[in-house]
Amino acid sequence: MSFIVPEKDRSLTPGSGDGLESWVGSVEELRGLVSDRALTGETLLLNMGPHHPSTHGVLRLLLELDGEEVVTCLPDIGFLHTGIEKNIESKTYEKAVTLTDRMDYLSPMSNNMVFCSAVEKLVGLDVPPRAQVIRVICLELSRIASHLVWLGTHALDMGAMSVFLYCFREREKILDMFEMLSGQRMMGSYFRPGGVWRDLPADFLPTLEAFLDDFPRRVDDYEKLLTNNPLWIDRTQGIGIVEPEEALALGMTGPTLRGSGVNWDIRKAMPYSGYDQYDFDVPLGEHGDVYDRFYVRILELRESMRIIRQAMKAIPGGPFRSENRKFVPPPRAELGRSMEAVIHHFKLWTEGFSVPDEEVYVAIESPRGEIGCYLHGTGGNKPRRVRFKTPSFMHISALGKLCQGHMIADVVAIIGSVDIVLGDSDR
Amino acid sequence: MGVVSSKLGNLGVVTTTLETAVNWARTGAVWPLLFGLACCAIEMMATQASDYDLSRFGMELNRASPRQSDLIIVAGRVTRKMAPVLRQLYDQMASPKYVISMGDCASCGGVYNNYAIVQGVDEIIPVDVYVAGCPPRPEQLIHGIITLHEKMRGERFTQWIGKDQPA
Amino acid sequence: MSIKIAKAADPVESLRAALPDALLDTKTFRDELTLIVKPESIISVLRHLRDTPGLLYNFLSDISPVDYYNPQGGYDGRPERFALSYHLYSMLYNRRIRVKVFLPEDDPRLPSATSVWPAANWLEREAYDMMGIVFDGHPDLRRVLMPQDWNGHPHRRDYPLGYEQPMFSFNVEEIAKHKPFAKE
Ligand code: SF4
Numbered sequence: 001m002s003f004i005v006p007e008k009d010r011s012l013t014p015g016s017g018d019g020l021e022s023w024v025g026s027v028e029e030l031r032g033l034v035s036d037r038a039l040t041g042e043t044l045l046l047n048m049g050p051h052h053p054s055t056h057g058v059l060r061l062l063l064e065l066d067g068e069e070v071v072t073c074l075p076d077i078g079f080l081h082t083g084i085e086k087n088i089e090s091k092t093y094e095k096a097v098t099l100t101d102r103m104d105y106l107s108p109m110s111n112n113m114v115f116c117s118a119v120e121k122l123v124g125l126d127v128p129p130r131a132q133v134i135r136v137i138c139l140e141l142s143r144i145a146s147h148l149v150w151l152g153t154h155a156l157d158m159g160a161m162s163v164f165l166y167c168f169r170e171r172e173k174i175l176d177m178f179e180m181l182s183g184q185r186m187m188g189s190y191f192r193p194g195g196v197w198r199d200l201p202a203d204f205l206p207t208l209e210a211f212l213d214d215f216p217r218r219v220d221d222y223e224k225l226l227t228n229n230p231l232w233i234d235r236t237q238g239i240g241i242v243e244p245e246e247a248l249a250l251g252m253t254g255p256t257l258r259g260s261g262v263n264w265d266i267r268k269a270m271p272y273s274g275y276d277q278y279d280f281d282v283p284l285g286e287h288g289d290v291y292d293r294f295y296v297r298i299l300e301l302r303e304s305m306r307i308i309r310q311a312m313k314a315i316p317g318g319p320f321r322s323e324n325r326k327f328v329p330p331p332r333a334e335l336g337r338s339m340e341a342v343i344h345h346f347k348l349w350t351e352g353f354s355v356p357d358e359e360v361y362v363a364i365e366s367p368r369g370e371i372g373c374y375l376h377g378t379g380g381n382k383p384r385r386v387r388f389k390t391p392s393f394m395h396i397s398a399l400g401k402l403c404q405g406h407m408i409a410d411v412v413a414i415i416g417s418v419d420i421v422l423g424d425s426d427r
Numbered sequence: 428m429g430v431v432s433s434k435l436g437n438l439g440v441v442t443t444t445l446e447t448a449v450n451w452a453r454t455g456a457v458w459p460l461l462f463g464l465a466c467c468a469i470e471m472m473a474t475q476a477s478d479y480d481l482s483r484f485g486m487e488l489n490r491a492s493p494r495q496s497d498l499i500i501v502a503g504r505v506t507r508k509m510a511p512v513l514r515q516l517y518d519q520m521a522s523p524k525y526v527i528s529m530g531d532c533a534s535c536g537g538v539y540n541n542y543a544i545v546q547g548v549d550e551i552i553p554v555d556v557y558v559a560g561c562p563p564r565p566e567q568l569i570h571g572i573i574t575l576h577e578k579m580r581g582e583r584f585t586q587w588i589g590k591d592q593p594a
Numbered sequence: 595m596s597i598k599i600a601k602a603a604d605p606v607e608s609l610r611a612a613l614p615d616a617l618l619d620t621k622t623f624r625d626e627l628t629l630i631v632k633p634e635s636i637i638s639v640l641r642h643l644r645d646t647p648g649l650l651y652n653f654l655s656d657i658s659p660v661d662y663y664n665p666q667g668g669y670d671g672r673p674e675r676f677a678l679s680y681h682l683y684s685m686l687y688n689r690r691i692r693v694k695v696f697l698p699e700d701d702p703r704l705p706s707a708t709s710v711w712p713a714a715n716w717l718e719r720e721a722y723d724m725m726g727i728v729f730d731g732h733p734d735l736r737r738v739l740m741p742q743d744w745n746g747h748p749h750r751r752d753y754p755l756g757y758e759q760p761m762f763s764f765n766v767e768e769i770a771k772h773k774p775f776a777k778e
Contacts, residue, residue, distance in 0.1 A: 033734060050512055053461050053491040057468070058509060078739035079509040080465055083543035083756075086749055099538060105466035121624055149469065152476075168476030175473075186466060186562055248653055248685075251713030262685075269688050357670065358623045361681050361692065363655065374658040374679065378670070384751075389656035389681075397716035423465050426739060508741045514776075535761065542748055542756030543740075552776050 034064045034072050043071055046408075050079045054157040054412045057422035059396065063408065070411060073403040075396050080426040088386045092352030093119050093193055096386070101187040103388060104424035106146040109138045110366035112191035114388070117272060118362040118375040119193040122355045125327050129316045131195035132274045136311045137208070138181070138190060139273070140304040144215075145174040146367035147297050147304075151222060154294070154416035158235055163225055170218050173211050180204050194328040195321020205312060212305055212312075219301050227295070236291035240402045240414035243288060250401060251394040254369025255296045256418050260288030266365040278310045290417040297419070327353045352381040368392055368419050392425035446584055453497075454485075454576040457525075460496040461489035462516065464503025467530035467562045471502040474565040484572055493519040498575070500568075501552075504532035505545045517552040525579070527571050528554045531561045602687045603648030605629065612642050626692060628679075633695040633704040636680075640693065640710045643682060651682035651691055654707070657717040659725040663751035675699035676727060680707070697727060706732040724749035 030038070030045075037043045049060035058079035064072040084103055088096040100115040101108040113135060120127060127135075152167035175185040180201050182188030190197050226232045242252070247260045257264060265282040267275040283299035285292030322328045329348045330341040347353075355377035363372035369391030376385040395418040402414050443451075463471060475481045475489070490496040493516045505513055517526070528548050531537030534557045536546035545551060555578060558571035609617050609629065616635035621628040631639050643651040658679045662669040669675050674696035682691050695704060706729035707714040718729045719738040726747035729735060737744065746753055761769045 050509065051462060051516060053489075058464060078737075078741070079506060079512070080504070081506055081508065081543050081739040082465075082504055082539055083541040083748065084539075086753075086755060087539060087541050089751075090755055102466055102538075105469060124624070149472075153472075165477045168473055169478060172473065172478045185564065186470065249712050251654060251711070251717075264685060269685075359628075359660070359679070359692075360624060360626060361656070361658070361679075361690070370655065372656050372681070374656060374660075374681070376660050384662075385658075385660040385749075387656070387658045387660075389658070393716065393720075394713060397713070536758065540756070540758060540760065542754070546758040547773075550774050550776055 030062075030074075033074055034062075037066075037071075038064045048411070050076075055415060056153060056420055059415070059420065059422055061399070061403075061411070063403075063411070065408060068407050068409075070403050070406055070408060073400045073411070075399045077393075077396055077422065077425055080422045082423070082427060084427045085386050085388065089383055092381050093355065093383070094348070094352055096383070097192060098187075098189045100388075101189050102423065103427050104366060104368065104371065104390065104392070104421050105186065106149050106421050106424075107142040107367045108187055108189075109135075109142040109191065110364060110371055111388075112189060113139060113273070114362060114364045114366070114371050114373045115375075115386075116191045116193045117364065118360055118373040119355070121360045121362055122358065122375055122377055123193075123327060123353065125194050125322055125324060127195055127273070128319045128322060129274070130318045131320050131322075133311050133315050134196050134200060134320065135191060135273050136275065136278070137308055138178075138196075140308045140311070141174050141177065141208075143304050143367045144301055145171050147301055148174075150297065150367075150416075150419045151294075154419075155226065157412050157416045158232070160225065160232070163222060166218065166221060166225075170215065177204065177207055177211070180207065192321065192328070194324065195319070197321075199320045200315075208308070208312065212309060215305060216302070219298065223298060227298070233291065235410075235413055236294060236417070237289055238287075239290045239406060239410045240417060241287060241289045242398075242402060246401070247288065247398075250398040252369070252398055252418075253391050253394065254365065254367070254419075255300060256293055256369060256391075256395060258282065259285035259293035259296045259417075261286055266363055266370060270363075272362075272364055275307075277314070278307045280307050290413050293417045293419075354379060354381050355383075357384075363389070366391060368421065368424065369395070371424075388427055390424045390427065392420040392422070395420055396425050446582075447580070449584075450580045450582055454579050456485045457498045457572075457575075457579075458488055458490050458496045459486055459498040459500050460493055460516070460520070461491050462499055462501065464501070464505065464509065465532065467502035467533070470562040470565060471500060471529065471568065474568050479565040479569065481569070481572075484569070484576075486572070493517075494521060496520060497523065498525045498527065499552075500527045500529050501533040501548045501554075502529040504530075504537065504539060505548050505551065506543050507545060510545050510551050513548070514551050523582070525556075525575055526552055526554045527556045527558060527568075527575060529558045529568060529571070530563055531559060534559065537561055599686065600647035602689075603646070605643060605649055605651075605691055608646055608649060609639065609642060612646070613638055626690065628692040628694050630694045630696070633697060636693070636695055637705050637707065637710065640680065640682075640707055643691065643693070644710060649684065650686050651684045653683040653685055654711040654713045654717075655681040655683050655690070657681075657707075657714060657721055659721045659727055659749070661725060661749070661751045665752070672696065676702045676725060678704070678721065678727060701728075702726065703728040703730060705730050708732055723747065726750065 038045055044065045046063045046065055049055045050058040060076040062074040063070055084099050088099055100111040103111050148167040148171045152164035155163035178188050179185050182190040242260055244260045244262045247257050261284050280303045283296045285296050325344040329345050334341040357377055357379040359376040361374045363370050372389035374387040378384040403411050528534045533548045536544050556571045556575045558567055560567050606620050616631050616639050619630040643649050660677050662672040662675055664670050676697040678695050680693040721727045722735055723737040723739050
């Protein structure tokens with residue numbers, strides 16, 4: 001594969017391992033990771049994934065089984081490692097937003113948000129109130145959309161096909177609204193440093209209103225199908241229990257942590273984008289099992305609706321993105337009138353803006369938990385280092401602990417309940 | 428397809444060649460492999476779900492095993508770590524088999540021209556239909572599938588032979 | 595029952611008092627407090643921050659490595675080439691802190707924090723995989739994202755991004771010559 005990397009850097013291309021040949025390891029390398037019984041062949045080593053219908057993507061699990069019981073579970077990720085962090089280092093800050101969309105592809109808006117907030121914090125840019133409220137609406141809509149995909153696939157894994165079809169029906173409506181906003185169904189890149197890309201279109205709010213009127217009934221439907229369903233309860237209660245202290249030590253966040261009863265939601269604890277103006281509850285579980293995590297998310301669907309309703313009423317007027325022309329391009333109309341606007345426009349689209357040689361860490365609450373962005377500028381127009389701390393990465397690392405001692409059929413339930421997205425974990 | 432010979436009266440007779448009949452039957456029952464990689468897989472799921480309803484094309488049945496499927500929709504970016512797995516899956520499928528490369532990433536690397544992503548899945552497996560878009564809309568995927576149907580209809584039996592042999 | 599909660603203390607002073615030679619420098623940028631500490635004493639610093647009443651930084655948010663490599667030489671004003679930031683969060687006092695260590699270019703190595711937080715396990719594996727920072731005492735220091743036999747550490751600044759010439763209609767023939775198209 002010499003032509004992938006320029007000739008002079010050939011030594012860095014894994015000549016032996018450019019990854020294109022399967023790497024075959026030996027059982028010896030697992031010594032210390034699996035129990036000694038596996039090395040003698042007393043227990044069974046089973047490979048699950050990376051292509052498996054219920055690993056939610058390209059996750060690979062190495063299971064050590066004693067009969068049907070899981071003795072150890074070693075997750076293996078990286079099958080979707082995209083090098084987004086490295087790629088952003090060669091992009092200006094405005095262009096990089098496009099790449100962040102594609103990490104956690106179930107809620108691209110949260111990734112946009114965390115990256116834009118990091119840039120805004122680094123350069124000290126204020127976001128006008130209208131943009132903040134629009135952002136909250138979008139974030140909560142994408143939380144609903146993401147939870148719907150999670151609910152559909154989680155139920156599908158456990159054998160409930162119809163929930164999947166219902167969930168996607170509602171999700172399409174949200175995607176239609178995103179398309180209205182940004183022109184794209186999923187990867188909108190709607191948030192930009194300093195605000196949002198454009199103002200709300202005229203028919204957005206009526207559509208949202210209609211959706212909100214309809215949606216509570218739909219959530220009732222899902223609950224009717226699952227919440228009290230004895231089959232569902234049998235398969236989920238008492239499975240994959242994680243104690244609060246353990247959950248914290250393992251770095252779990254979001255609904256997975258709250259399912260164990262730890263009350264930590266960044267929207268409440270460290271409000272961003274004006275979340276402190278809204279009145280909403282943080283649903284908590286009690287037992288920390290699969291069922292509680294499921295129910296916490298169902299309640300979150302309803303809370304998100306509450307937030308959106310309040311936000312819709314409170315959309316202030318004013319600009320939808322910052323007027324600071326050093327960082328935000330001027331609107332098209334201004335270009336014909338003002339020479340200064342032309343200069344700013346040219347500067348921003350050819351070179352981008354410069355940020356100080358400093359570091360910040362910003363975290364927000366994505367549908368899966370704490371997504372953090374560590375951004376280090378160079379003083380120039382491109383970042384030195386971008387690092388995303390993603391919730392799925394931490395959750396997958398904890399998967400081994402969660403699965404221990406359960407039946408192999410429960411592994412599927414546990415994977416579903418921590419709501420992993422491989423794009424999120426591998427980046 | 429064949430000719431309904433109205434000259435023969437209302438007998439409902441259809442004449443056709445065996446090839447056409449077999450190909451027609453095949454287009455109506457393509458079984459795709461359940462293979463999702465990244466963001467495009469979510470759009471693929473949306474295509475299969477309620478609003479776009481892929482079962483109109485006889486594709487509601489996703490097989491989890493490559494041995495039972497004849498179409499692989501590579502939905503998403505293929506990394507260097509995933510590439511050998513993908514090739515192995517492709518090799519396990521029974522002939523005749525088809526590949527749709529869905530999305531920019533699978534077709535050409537998309538926005539990621541970097542160390543981790545294979546720049547186009549056609550470096551790993553031969554592709555029949557490329558679907559552009561990031562992610563492609565469900566309509567685009569459906570168009571890709573219809574394009575594949577067209578290709579299948581035009582196939583000769585002789586082309587099947589040797590599809591598995593290394594060239 | 596009333597639980598007594600100690601008043602929030604200043605982490606810098608508390609650390610100065612407890613571990614006088616661990617702390618090298620502090621810095622505040624946009625309300626984010628950074629403690630720069632010695633790599634050898636990182637474990638005792640983290641333990642102190644986690645367990646002292648008044649600090650209780652009980653949650654490890656992230657371990658972020660950064661590379662100050664400059665092709666023109668030097669490390670952009672930093673003492674060493676690599677740096678590693680531990681982002682901690684205190685649930686009780688609702689505040690964050692960053693603990694930063696600088697690591698030399700030729701042997702970036704420091705003790706593993708897995709004994710303090712199990713969550714550090716994979717975060718350190720990633721730092722090893724992507725930046726080549728070695729953690730002593732880590733139970734399972736393998737690559738986590740890249741294939742096991744990969745050469746080099748991709749997120750170092752001197753690792754090439756990787757480049758393949760994009761194919762357009764004007765250069766399709768030239769590229770198709772060496773593009774390794776797959777066979778059946
Ligand atoms: S083409 Fe776009 S949507 Fe599809 S996998 Fe690539 S980045 Fe994701």
